[in-house]
Amino acid sequence: MQQIEQIVASLRDEGFRITPQRMAIVDYLIKTEDHPSADLIHKVVRKRYPMVSLSTVYKTLDLLREKKLVNEIEVEGEARFDAHTDEHINLVCMKCGKIDDVDEESLKEIQVKASKKSKYLILKSNFELHGYCGNCKSKMK
Amino acid sequence: MQQIEQIVASLRDEGFRITPQRMAIVDYLIKTEDHPSADLIHKVVRKRYPMVSLSTVYKTLDLLREKKLVNEIEVEGEARFDAHTDEHINLVCMKCGKIDDVDEESLKEIQVKASKKSKYLILKSNFELHGYCGNCKSKMK
DNA sequence: TCCTTATTAAGAATAATTCCTAATTAGTAA
DNA sequence: TTACTAATTAGGAATTATTCTTAATAAGGA
Structure with missing residues (x-):
């Protein structure tokens, strides 16, 4: 199981900035059992951090996927995300x-x-x- | 390996009409090694049967998928189709x-x-x- | 505290798919 | 063969997830 600290550290190590938006998204993904869509992530994260935009959610997910910190699967025309990255x-x-x-x-x-x-x-x-x-x-x- | 005749028969048996559009789409899917997208199927089938519309391609693929006569996988935001239906x-x-x-x-x-x-x-x-x-x-x- | 540059917000643009409706036609029965 | 009718189709509009664009903002280093 990944921890927030590990993800934050690996982003920081590669020179990416740690923004509240990124923290909020990572925090939610680590803690949820769901495999939320970008839209759901946006809705949930917004409750606590109302300044997060949908395009930032997409960008952050791109980054996390690229760094292999989250997994993406496509189901019925939408992408669903998951911090459980080992094979399953x-x-x-x-x-x-x-x-x-x-x-x-x-x-x-x-x-x-x-x-x-x-x-x-x-x-x-x-x-x-x-x-x-x-x-x-x-x-x- | 499925044959055209089998697919046509199973459609006919369930009361679906055998139209030239459906024949053309099934024919292409059976013969190709590709896993074409709906759009590619449309382009290819049109060369020989110019009267096939894209919406008919989608409808036919829905039908074939529902009857488990073709397989669908989603790759990078688009659906790809395949007449190879056993597990692989x-x-x-x-x-x-x-x-x-x-x-x-x-x-x-x-x-x-x-x-x-x-x-x-x-x-x-x-x-x-x-x-x-x-x-x-x-x-x- | 200031500066530079990555990041963000907001909305427009894109692209695959679905939906809608009038016209067509496959299959059937006379 | 002809006529009938319900299924199917063509064509385009609508929808929806995602990407792109740009000016404004802010993280992290000096």
Whole structure:
């Protein structure tokens, strides 16, 4: 689990300025279990820090993604973000839209195999399973 | 490997009409190795069947996806389509945008494990690896 | 405290996708 | 073959997530 201090330190080390906007966004991402969209991040962060604009949210997310401090996955036409950056499976509920993480050891192995077979240089991975979460599943019968 | 006849039959069986537009789109998807976007499908199909509109391409792809006759993956803000519907890994080149498929037996197993652990009812999966393809890799040094 | 330059806010621009509606046509039945 | 009708289509407008632009602001160093 990443800590705010680690992320702030790695940004500072590379010469990026530590602004209240960046702090607020990182703080939220670290603490939430959700996989929020840019828009949701904006809405939530605004409650406490009303001066954060949506374009700053996008820029900050770009930066964090580039530095591999957050993960991005695209679901139904929008990007969703997550501070859980080690390899895992994203379970996406097609009903309520929530995303859960599940760890799975064999992903690394699969990645190595596929890389050899295909001659690709792999830089990132994304494993998704889509369906209905336990909650939505039981509501449906 | 799916055949055109199979797809056409399963559409007809469910009462959908077999139009030249649908035939043209299915025909292209079956024959190509690419994972084309809706826009590319439109451009290609238009050469032979100039009466196909982009909105029909989208509608047809919706239908085919719903009937699980094609696979959809979202890459960099656009949807890419593929008639290869059994479980596999999509290798996405971050340079040239091409997508290659790699089969991997253990995906089914992983899916079962994750489903048990999470209580999700899994309906579809998407496994992506992003990086540079062999071709782009060698061009870069 | 001041200065430089990265960063931000705000809104305009872009691009993929969806929506809307009148016109067309596939499939069916006479 | 012809006529019918509901599904489908073409074309363009509307929507929506994201990117771009620019002037104003402020972080961090001197």
